[in-house]
Amino acid sequence: MPLTAENAALQIQDRLKDLQRLIHQIDEERRRSEANVNSILRAQQSNFPPQKLKTLFKTGLQDASHEEATIRGALEKIQEIRNIRNERRVAARNAGNKEAIRRGALMKMVQISAQTLPLFVSKPGEKVPPLCGATPAESNYIAKVGDNVAALVKGVEDDENWILAEVVQFLHRQNKYDVIDIDEEQKDRHVLSKRKIIPLPLMRANPETDGHALFPKDTVVMALYPQTTCFYKAIIHRLPQTATEDYLVLFEDSSCTNGYADPLPVAQRYVIAYKPTKKSGGGGSGSVSSA
């Protein structure tokens, strides 16, 4: 069903309303949780018999799972809104309405879309899904229309670069992706085989609960060089400590004494497993975009 602008706006409004309601509900639940946590702490201090403590813990656990469920619900609504917006954007693009974005705005967008990538917080015992943090996609995965990917494209001088691109469509018959450069200045579209496309993570891993889903320190990765739309070879220098933090990575830089540039922050979304290419030299740090 084609999503008209009015329809989309209406749906978004619906969800915004739900969100507002959910936020109130969350607050209610948080208050209840807080009260119970306080009584747990009080109980511990006054050395309650374990049996009673256990009951209190049980209540605390119930509170926490309720609260968690509600928050997850709210976050889901937010994601739905994002999906609707994305769908609208893709539809608009297909209709030929090109939004001209300045370079600064583009970089900002790149940054924000990384920040607002949904956060994966595992339930106890839950496995990290593919495309969350460092977890790669399954081999038969096909990136959806509108998803961002890293694409290996040929530049002017026959050098290959991993650029930030968006999937326009997947050509099933050829088993190839049709992608566009995220940088609107590059007008050309690329039709690339599957192996020249790396889907970007669809979720951030939460360092506090799912630290193992992050790239370990010293892993060789490809990361989006800040203020560009190009991926270069880098080494993980420091992992994010909280959900909002970025990786610190060392980009390969032949002009530096030790071969690596100073650590730079790169969001989880733009750090992907290293994939060697024919000319796997990624030393062009500092070069801007794929131009």
Next chain:
Amino acid sequence: MASSNTKGVKASNFGASSSGGGNRTGGKTGPVSTTSQPDADASSVGINIPLIKTKDNNKQLPTYHAALQRSADDYLAAEELDNIQLELETLLSSVALRYRVLKSEYESLDKDERRNERRTKHGASGETQTANVNSSSSGKRKREETSSVRKPKHTPASSLKHTKHAKNSPVAPNTDDSMDYVPPTGSHGHGQNRDHHLQKVTLPKNDTPNKFWLSVEPYCMPLTNEDLRLLDDLLEQYSGPLVPPIPELGPHYSTIWATEDMKEVQQASNPNANSNRLKPQNNAANSMLKKAESMMDECVTGPLTQRLVSALLEEQLIQNPSELAASAVADSSNSSSENTHSSAQMNFRSLSLLRNCIDIEKRVKKELIEQGILDLNDFPNNDEDEIHAEIKRLISELSAIAEYNGAALKRLHESAAEEIKRLEIKRKLDTVDQEILEAYKRTMQNKAKRKPLSFEEQQEIHRLTAEQKALSDQLERLQANCFLYE
């Protein structure tokens, strides 16, 4: 009350982690302390239940707070979506962590309860109230509280952050699932658990040194006669003629080598063929060779024999006048060779016959030379083909290596014999040492009882020490010899 227990989750965490390090698995404190936003400040001591206080909404969750100011029936402002997402994610992470902490607390409580009740009482009595004035919770973890340097309640966030980073380095440098957040096990407020946890910490034993020494053991073991025997066996192998003499031209090369080559090729073509499958293949190889035999006959009979036989046959042909008239010399030789061919096919199928063939060739050669028909110099030296040269070369190489190996073995054998002698003496020395020790102990006991040493005992001690001296001298001499030898 409510004001204190959730403030400074981080600060309290530090206290806990700095002193109670032994109680918990390292690195696991990190996640807890980072639970609340970097600027969270709360101050629960004892159990660390991650909780962002509703009171701190406006500070930590401004967008969320703003949204709460509006009615629940209102719409959330669309432009706040990004921020509210981040704040909700913070809340989610916090509540997920809280769930884990509470769960582990609950489980450990459950375990403790089953373990014993007695120690609960003990833990309670050991409790001292050293907590902050405004700390409403805990107090049970006396050790941690007394030893920890309490952070001021309102430590500037920046400094906290700084220390935090210094403290909990990488949260999860590992990729395996074991890094899944596990709440600090020692963090619950029950003193009686402490011993239990300490035990737990010491439990994982490092087995690597043992494994290492076990692997090295065979190389360091004292020599035994078994080793000598092994050396003897090896020496014996080297004493005999190393390689069989180069076989004569003939079936050895034509049949045995061919079979071996066939086998080799087959084995190379299926390297994972098991023994079951190998057998029929060998048979196949043999049958193949048998098929080829007929072709080889000709070669085996040898040129001289062929010439002789054909000469003889030609005589017969000459006797036949019609044939003589019909054919030129070349033609007749052709047909005769065909004849020999077919007769050879019939006659020389079996190996024994083949051997006869060679004998024939030899005998013919010998006869021809003796008769003066042929000269020895007429024959190119058959032994001088390239295969023969290669075999010779390899044999000379092999014998050089064998000579070296034999020498090394002999040397090893000698040193091993020496070593065994030395070990024997050492063993004796050890027993004497043991006896001396015992004698010493006895003497000391007697001394304590103020009993003088008897003559026999003195004699015994003298004898033992003399023996010890003699043995150690012997050992030293041996060792000196060893060094000289080397």
